[in-house]
Amino acid sequence: MKKGQQMFDLTGKCALITGASGGIGAEIARALHGQGATVGLSGTREEPLKSLASDLGERAHILPCNLSDADAVNALPKQAIEAMGSVDILVNNAGITRDNLFMRMSEEEWADVINVNLTSAFRLSKGVLRGMMKARWGRIVNISSIVGATGNPGQGNYAASKAGMVGMGKSLAYEVASRNITVNTVAPGFIATPMTDKLTDDQKSKINDQIPAGRMGTPGEIAAAVTYLSSQEAAYVTGATIHVNGGMAML
């Protein structure tokens, strides 16, 4: 690398980010955009996508998509290519929860979570691979969760979907490594978002007690890991999981 050259430069790359209407997804989009990438912002809620896009200015495209709708998911890669020219980086960030005790969990709660969190990642990965294979370059980053590795009571469906992303990603990583396409996972621990803001101070301090770093993570700390894995510099990293959890689980 030449002196003065910026690391993790993504100029000229196009990234599709799902769940960009949420706290972590929006921050991932900002980070990739900040490194020079063109970003395709996907999500179910159009309003937050619009305000994020206008915030980012140039090189930002809105691609609303309901990830529980198979046809809509299968159409998304094509829409993204039409809007941006290509998809060089795919970030499967979108996820939902339908928490319930295992013994009470309905088939529907199970299926909804697997469908949105895992199956949509499968469909989107499949959809962007063609262009990546031709380009002989690609980055797929799956946003999993600490609970995919540790489990969590009440989240049998969510934990299964998040662990599933790891196994799926590793299998795909094997298949496409020779084409300079990497597939990696980022597993966040507790991250401060509007959702955790609603917790009481007491609840927060109980959570923080379980985290060696003594605090929750920030969306920017997740986005930094995604930026690294999306970069040229991470070309030799594939099938890996980066745990960003303040030491809560050292895996």
Place this chain on the structure above:
Amino acid sequence: MSDIEDRVRKKVVEHLGVEEDKVTENASFIDDLGADSLDTVELVMAFEEEFGIEIPDDAAESIQTFGDAVTFIKANS
């Protein structure tokens, strides 16, 4: 030799880096021409673009030899 055969052969030579005379009717991409399974996926992609057709996954799986590819493309383009 038909035009389609020529174009298919050219794509195979280009993608697999094999000698043109090795690409015979019964030559299997994997067993005879040194392709791995991912190469065959890429070959099908190349055929789709060359001939402006769509080759569905189940049809793609049945295209194992140069002859299979020519037959499929002749029937569908």
